[in-house]
Structures are given as structure tokens and as C-alpha cells.
Amino acid sequence: xxxxxxxxxxxxxxxxxxxxxxxxxxxxxxxxxxxxxxxxxxxxxxxxxxxxxxxxxxxxxxxxxxxxxxxxxxxxxxxxxxxxxxxxxxxxxxxxxxxxxxxxxxxxxxxxxxxxxxxxxxxxxxxxxxxxxxxxxxxxxxxxxxxxxxxxxxxxxxxxxxxxxxxxxxxxxxxxxxxxxxxxxxxxxxxxxxxxxxxxxxxxxxxxxx
Numbered sequence: 641x642x643x644x645x646x647x648x649x650x651x652x653x654x655x656x657x658x659x660x661x662x663x664x665x666x667x668x669x670x671x672x673x674x675x676x677x678x679x680x681x682x683x684x685x686x687x688x689x690x691x692x693x694x695x696x697x698x699x700x701x702x703x704x705x706x707x708x709x710x711x712x713x714x715x716x717x718x719x720x721x722x723x724x725x726x727x728x729x730x731x732x733x734x735x736x737x738x739x740x741x742x743x744x745x746x747x748x749x750x751x752x753x754x755x756x757x758x759x760x761x762x763x764x765x766x767x768x769x770x771x772x773x774x775x776x777x778x779x780x781x782x783x784x785x786x787x788x789x790x791x792x793x794x795x796x797x798x799x800x801x802x803x804x805x806x807x808x809x810x811x812x813x814x815x816x817x818x819x820x821x822x823x824x825x826x827x828x829x830x831x832x833x834x835x836x837x838x839x840x841x842x843x844x845x846x847x848x849x850x
Contacts, residue, residue: 670803678764683707687703717806720806720820721815722823741839743843747843756783760783763779776791793808
């Protein structure tokens with residue numbers, strides 16, 4: 641065996657270990673929703689705080705966006721946000737709505753999480769798990785001269801028991817309730833198609849802003 645073959649074998653072994661480690665992290669489950677959120681925060685902070693004084697690179701922003709995507713159940717978030725309107729849409733319409741809404745949430749939450757982690761960090765203060773398995777986790781974030789209160793709504797939709805976020809309430813303003821009221825009113829005055837077009841425009845503006 642040549643030195644080149646030995647070196648290639650070593651690299652392959654290292655790569656295999658790295659892949660296995662990443663897979664183990666992605667499939668890890670937590671009995672507590674708070675533990676799930678703390679682990680998620682640690683993974684986000686590992687990217688954000690590599691250089692607290694520097695802005696995130698395009699690659700780092702994509703890494704954080706991927707982590708946000710893993711933590712949220714955008715389909716459940718979309719279903720609850722649309723309310724009864726969700727039931728009247730076709731499967732194709734639902735899929736498109738989830739895709740657009742997910743893009744908006746990812747980009748908005750990315751900037752929020754970056755600011756929270758850099759300025760104060762998130763401290764979890766309590767959790768409650770209902771009889772149906774759904775959970776609420778409370779958190780506080782000191783930002784400048786005020787403290788933000790966050791309430792996460794989570795459940796475990798997958799067979800592997802992994803937690804997922806389906807609603808986020810910041811200082812009493814909830815994603816699901818706020819959007820459901822606004823969207824129901826908008827659709828009654830206009831149409832579902834016009835709502836979707838407005839959301840597409842929002843997503844395009846966020847993408848253009850980077």
C-alpha cells in the first residue's frame with residue numbers, strides 16, 4: 641500500500657466519523673422541550689459567536705437558517721395560522737403556502753435570534769407539558785435596557801419523538817393568533833390568492849435585503 645493510499649484511507653475514516661457525529665446530533669431526541677431548545681441555542685450560538693464583533697458571512701447565515709428550519713414545524717404553524725381557511729385549500733396550495741411562509745419566518749427569526757444571542761442570550765425560566773403532549777416553554781432575553789419575554793409552543797409530531805416549535809410569542813404578540821386574525825380579515829375583504837401574492841412579495845423583499 642502506498643503512502644497516498646494510506647493518507648486517503650485516513651481522510652475517509654475522518655470523514656466517516658464526522659458524518660456519523662452529525663447524524664447523531666440531528667437524530668438526538670430530548671425528553672424535555674427545554675433541553676431541546678437549549679441544545680438548539682447552543683448550536684446557533686456556536687455559529688453566531690465565533691466572532692461576536694463581526695457580521696455573519698453568507699455561509700454562516702445559511703447555517704443558522706438551516707438550524708431554524710430544523711427546529712420549526714412550518715406546516716403546523718401554517719395550518720394554525722390559516723385556521724379554517726387551511727381546510728379549504730388543496731394539497732398543492734398548502735404546500736406552496738408552507739414554502740412561502742417558511743421563507744418569511746426563517747429570515748425574520750434569523751435576525752431576531754442573532755440579535756438576542758449577541759446582546760443577551762436566552763434564559764429559560766419554566767415549562768409546562770399538557771396532557772395531550774403539547775408544551776409551552778417560557779424564556780427571557782435581556783436586550784439593551786429591557787427584557788423580552790418569549791413563549792415557545794412545541795409538540796412532538798414525529799415517530800422519533802423530536803420536539804418541534806409551532807408558535808412563538810414575544811412580549812404577548814403571538815405568531816399564530818396575530819396572523820390568523822389579520823389573514824382572516826384580509827381574505828374576507830380580498831381573497832386567498834391576493835394574500836398569497838402579498839406574502840410572496842414579502843418574501844421577495846426579505847430575500848433581496850439579504
